[in-house]
Amino acid sequence: xxxxxxxxxxxxxxxxxxxxxxxxxxxxxxxxxxxxxxxxxxxxxxxxxxxxxxxxxxxxxxxxxxxxxxxxxxxxxxxxxxxxxxxxxxxxxxxxxxxxxxxxxxxxxxxxxxxxxxxxxxxxxxxxxxxxxxxxxxxxxxxxxxxxxxxxxxxxxxxxxxxxxxxxxxxxxxxxxxxxxxxxxxxxxxxxxxxxxxxxxxxxxxxxxxxxxxxxxxxxxxxxxxxxxxxxxxxxxxxxxxxxxxxxxxxxxxxxxxxxxxxxxxxxxxxxxxxxxxxxxxxxxxxxxxxxxx
Amino acid sequence: xxxxxxxxxxxxxxxxxxxxxxxxxxxxxxxxxxxxxxxxxxxxxxxxxxxxxxxxxxxxxxxxxxxxxxxxxxxxxxxxxxxxxxxxxxxxxxxxxxxxxxxxxxxxxxxxxxxxxxxxxxxxxxxxxxxxxxxxxxxxxxxxxxxxxxxxxxxxxxxxxxxxxxxxxxxxxxxxxxxxxxxxxxxxxxxxxxxxxxxxxxxxxxxxxxxxxxxxxxxxxxxxxxxxxxxxxxxxxxxxxxxxxxxxxxxxxxxxxxxxxxxxxxxxxxxx
Numbered sequence: 001x002x003x004x005x006x007x008x009x010x011x012x013x014x015x016x017x018x019x020x021x022x023x024x025x026x027x028x029x030x031x032x033x034x035x036x037x038x039x040x041x042x043x044x045x046x047x048x049x050x051x052x053x054x055x056x057x058x059x060x061x062x063x064x065x066x067x068x069x070x071x072x073x074x075x076x077x078x079x080x081x082x083x084x085x086x087x088x089x090x091x092x093x094x095x096x097x098x099x100x101x102x103x104x105x106x107x108x109x110x111x112x113x114x115x116x117x118x119x120x121x122x123x124x125x126x127x128x129x130x131x132x133x134x135x136x137x138x139x140x141x142x143x144x145x146x147x148x149x150x151x152x153x154x155x156x157x158x159x160x161x162x163x164x165x166x167x168x169x170x171x172x173x174x175x176x177x178x179x180x181x182x183x184x185x186x187x188x189x190x191x192x193x194x195x196x197x198x199x200x201x202x203x204x205x206x207x208x209x210x211x212x213x214x215x216x217x218x219x220x221x222x223x224x225x226x227x228x229x230x231x232x233x234x235x236x237x238x239x240x241x242x243x244x245x246x247x248x249x250x251x252x253x254x255x256x257x258x259x260x261x262x263x264x265x266x267x268x269x270x271x272x273x274x275x276x277x278x279x280x281x282x283x284x285x286x287x288x289x290x291x292x293x294x
Numbered sequence: 295x296x297x298x299x300x301x302x303x304x305x306x307x308x309x310x311x312x313x314x315x316x317x318x319x320x321x322x323x324x325x326x327x328x329x330x331x332x333x334x335x336x337x338x339x340x341x342x343x344x345x346x347x348x349x350x351x352x353x354x355x356x357x358x359x360x361x362x363x364x365x366x367x368x369x370x371x372x373x374x375x376x377x378x379x380x381x382x383x384x385x386x387x388x389x390x391x392x393x394x395x396x397x398x399x400x401x402x403x404x405x406x407x408x409x410x411x412x413x414x415x416x417x418x419x420x421x422x423x424x425x426x427x428x429x430x431x432x433x434x435x436x437x438x439x440x441x442x443x444x445x446x447x448x449x450x451x452x453x454x455x456x457x458x459x460x461x462x463x464x465x466x467x468x469x470x471x472x473x474x475x476x477x478x479x480x481x482x483x484x485x486x487x488x489x490x491x492x493x494x495x496x497x498x499x500x501x502x503x504x505x506x507x508x509x510x511x512x513x514x515x516x517x518x519x520x521x522x523x524x525x526x527x528x529x530x531x532x533x534x535x536x537x538x539x540x541x542x543x544x545x546x547x548x549x550x551x552x553x554x555x556x557x558x559x560x561x562x563x564x565x566x
Contacts, residue, residue, distance in 0.1 A: 190383055190385055191389055193357050193387070194389070195400070196356075196374075197375045197376075197377070197379060197380060197381040197449075198380070198452055199377025199401050200400075200404045204404060208400070212389075213389075213390075215391075288432070289390050289432045290390070291434075292434040292435050293432065293435035
């Protein structure tokens, strides 16, 4: 125990009070946390689902319900090369290429949507007229299923990238506007007051207080938006596009190929799960302070 | 003892602050308050809840604008918050997203002090408040008393000439409060540095008697008493039994609405 320099009167509280381990970034705990993702119950749930699927496929014709193994094999072969797709008019004859197209669109939409949604959401929580102007638009947009705008966007932007991206971006804007606004309204004003009395100027308030104080909640909203984005992007490609997972699903449905459809969905699902896991890891890093001490 | 050069550090000139309540009624939180605090003085503002003492402090901090009147700090009329007036709040104000050391450095960082230099200063003040061992901890890992130590270290590290404390220890238990009062006084009396001018809001009479050079009592938005506290430092619970201190305590209890028949000072038996 190290006595304080000034006086002996505060000796009673000097020295470690709680376990030091709690304050360090223990690698062992990090490994345990990573393993927790693969906990046996989740694994059992997934295995049970596959078993039921396999069992059902024994009794049902493979034209209606192909078995899980055949779907997995189909996904593996089609991933790099599926010449049949070019026959149906898909530009890139592989699941990988179309997945990349879809993923690019999701990524572009996520970047644009997050930038606009977070900026407007944070502003709306601190500037009354931004809130007055934006709230009616965002709240209305939040209650209407965005997919009904898809045919309309096709008229505006055609069958290229732009219509799918703008649809998904709009969806992300609405979700992030709401979560950023709520996060900023929930942030105790004492932090901004404290920063001001410590000498922080306006620019710092955004960088040091408003953004770090709200980012765990905003990223939580972003994760939800991202999960929805994959499906929305695929559906909008289904409605009119020359590439992408949605386009693949459309042509396979036209060719009555359930095995191909399930294989494509499997690839899309895995990509979405992978992205979600990545997002969760990033969030955990930014939100470490929130879960500290509990 | 602080060096009292007689220079005016804080000057409140006919200060008033009105609020309009939700029902439209106008309320006067602070009503025509004038006060001069010389450099290095430790002033306690005391009064019943709702007397306007917190509003007054927030106005000096620049977080609340006055309805009329002026606040002059170190010769300049203030217009908003500034780093020369550090503030410790009653509620936890330590940024939960910054580690303890980063919180203590924050004011210096805002001023552009180099990373190495500000870390040294922050380490020094963390040591003085007895928190060296939790330098890298997240605030959520600390107790309420430890968070107050971090907040105090942060304002002292920032080196403001004026320190404003708004019932900082009000939510703490008795033992922790006494320890933190000592921590605060040790930092305030730090040798080799001009003692900062302190305005400390409290509703605890004993706390005011232990800490203050001077106690200003407020009621209904106005100053009703202004009492110098002459007792030598360091003070302890025995100091509170001195006849002069008992007399002041009686006067203050009266201002807080706990009036009972005032006893003459001469009739008291001092403990010292």
